[in-house]
Amino acid sequence: xxxxxxxxxxxxxxxxxxxxxxxxxxxxxxxxxxxxxxxxxxxxxxxxxxxxxxxxxxxxxxxxxxxxxxxxxxxxxxxxxxxxxxxxxxxxxxxxxxxxxxxxxxxxxxxxxxxxxxxxxxxxxxxxxxxxxxxxxxxxxxxxxxxxxxxxxxxxxxxxxxxxxxxxxxxxxxxxxxxxxxxxxxxxxxxxxxxxxxxxxxxxxxxxxxxxxxxxxxxxxxxxxxxxxxxxxxxxxxxxxxxxxxxxxxxxxxxxxxxxxxxxxxxxxxxxxxxxxxxxxxxxxxxxxxxxxxxxxxxxxxxxxxxxxxxxxxxxxxxxxxxxxxxxxxxxxxxxxxxxxxxxxxxxxxxxxxxxxxxxxxxxxxxxxxxxxxxxxxxxxx
Numbered sequence: 001x002x003x004x005x006x007x008x009x010x011x012x013x014x015x016x017x018x019x020x021x022x023x024x025x026x027x028x029x030x031x032x033x034x035x036x037x038x039x040x041x042x043x044x045x046x047x048x049x050x051x052x053x054x055x056x057x058x059x060x061x062x063x064x065x066x067x068x069x070x071x072x073x074x075x076x077x078x079x080x081x082x083x084x085x086x087x088x089x090x091x092x093x094x095x096x097x098x099x100x101x102x103x104x105x106x107x108x109x110x111x112x113x114x115x116x117x118x119x120x121x122x123x124x125x126x127x128x129x130x131x132x133x134x135x136x137x138x139x140x141x142x143x144x145x146x147x148x149x150x151x152x153x154x155x156x157x158x159x160x161x162x163x164x165x166x167x168x169x170x171x172x173x174x175x176x177x178x179x180x181x182x183x184x185x186x187x188x189x190x191x192x193x194x195x196x197x198x199x200x201x202x203x204x205x206x207x208x209x210x211x212x213x214x215x216x217x218x219x220x221x222x223x224x225x226x227x228x229x230x231x232x233x234x235x236x237x238x239x240x241x242x243x244x245x246x247x248x249x250x251x252x253x254x255x256x257x258x259x260x261x262x263x264x265x266x267x268x269x270x271x272x273x274x275x276x277x278x279x280x281x282x283x284x285x286x287x288x289x290x291x292x293x294x295x296x297x298x299x300x301x302x303x304x305x306x307x308x309x310x311x312x313x314x315x316x317x318x319x320x321x322x323x324x325x326x327x328x329x330x331x332x333x334x335x336x337x338x339x340x341x342x343x344x345x346x347x348x349x350x351x352x353x354x355x356x357x358x359x360x361x362x363x364x365x366x367x368x369x370x371x372x373x374x375x376x377x378x379x380x381x382x
Contacts, residue, residue: 001118005361006097008034008110009352010090012073013099017135019074023050024135024143027073031133032056038117040131045153047146053134055147057156058116060128060372065159067371068130068329069116069364070321071109071338072137075101081348096351103340107352108164108360109133111339115364126372130156132329137321140180140282144321148328157330159376160295162367163320166340166352169359171303173296174288174315175336176224177255177323180281181265183208183272184248192241202236205247208276209234212251215271217264221256223288224315228254250281254317257286284323288315289333295376299335302366306359316342337363 011034015027032042035056045053060066078087078100085091085098092098097107116129123129132155136142147153185208187201209231217227229251236247253264261283269278289296291313300311322334339360344350370376 001114001361002358005110005114005357006092008114009097009102009107009357012106012110013090013102014088016088017074017101018077019136019138020077022074022136022139024052024073025050028052028054028133028135035113039120045147045150047136047143047150051135051143053143053147054131055153056131056133058120058123058129060124060126062125062127064127065332066128066130066156067368068132068156068158068161068332069112069164070132070134070161070325071105071112071164072134072143072321073106073109074135074138075104076138076346079348084349092354095354097354097357098349098351100350102344102350102352103166103342104345104350105165105338105340107340107357108166108338111357111360112162112164112364115361115368119365119368122369122372129368130158132156132321132325134321141284141319141321141324144324148324155325155329158332160332160371161322161326161329161334162364163322163334163336164338165316165318165320165336166338166342166345167316167336168341169303169306169337169339169356169363170314171296171299171311172314172316172336173291174223174286174334175319175323176227176315176317177257177259177261177286178282178284178319179253179255179261179264181251181253181268182248182279182281183251184246184277184279185275187243187245189245190243192243195243198243198245201244201247204275205234205236205249208272209249211272212268215268217253217255218259221258223313224256224286227256227259255286257288261285284319287320287322287326287334289335293333295333296335298370298374299337299367302363302370303337306363318345
């Protein structure tokens with residue numbers, strides 16, 4: 001089983017799926033063939049040039065809802081710093097497998113696929129397993145959104161969803177929402193030697209950024225703590241010797257389930273006044289499953305043996321495809337659980353621990369078998 005998951009992980013790491021520009025086609029076509037050879041029913045979904053999602057299923061004979069896994073195949077770019085390891089070779093050094101996407105999150109996808117293959121008999125006797133594999137997650141869940149909006153795609157309605165994002169095999173019950181806003185200012189241009197004749201849009205943007213530092217998105221949440229706000233990019237001006245007539249900056253807010261994004265953007269607009277125009281770039285809701293949910297508690301029990309300290313109800317700070325998928329697939333209980341190292345996501349010389357990878361295959365198998373043998377699949381409501 002270890003050789004199988006290493007082989008599949010290395011195969012997936014061998015494909016350059018960096019986003020931007022975004023190109024999952026070769027990777028997902030190869031994976032579609034692999035899954036078909038291993039008994040899965042496969043449907044590829046194209047949502048743009050060289051952009052693909054993949055739906056796969058192992059059907060079961062019993063009534064009830066299937067168990068679902070989801071993961072994304074796109075990765076972030078390599079960055080400017082030089083890599084010591086080949087980013088696409090899946091090199092194994094000192095108990096780690098290196099490569100862009102190893103932790104975030106190709107190793108997890110390999111792990112839950114291999115777990116499904118090894119649990120095929122249990123799945124066939126139960127109500128089946130579905131895989132929702134996406135492209136475009138890194139730039140705002142573009143692939144998931146395209147599937148949801150495509151009338152030709154029928155998404156499954158599973159009884160539970162596992163998101164294989166990097167958690168070092170620690171079960172996480174949710175993640176913050178993401179509200180990305182673009183703030184624009186407009187001035188009037190003039191020669192740079194005569195700035196008094198016109199209005200400098202960069203100065204207006206600078207004033208607005210100063211105001212943003214005093215904007216409070218909301219109070220702390222019991223599970224997600226304080227919502228956050230960060231100005232991540234700024235642009236303005238065409239040439240040094242002109243007064244700029246346009247500037248913009250982008251704001252990244254991470255939110256909890258109690259905060260209404262439309263209201264947040266309206267509040268920010270009022271805070272900045274009408275000298276700034278605020279528009280939405282990304283709007284992804286927070287995800288949170290009740291820690292006391294019976295299936296969540298079962299997953300925590302299965303994970304407990306892998307960690308020295310008692311498990312706590314935690315969330316991850318990043319967003320996942322679950323932000324959009326959950327409503328579309330019937331709002332099942334959701335756990336975020338994967339072998340990747342959270343701190344290695346998007347890093348130079350990204351790696352996944354081989355020990356965590358091997359653990360995750362066994363853990364996913366236990367979750368699969370538990371789901372069917374304890375009858376979770378037959379319960380329409382937990």
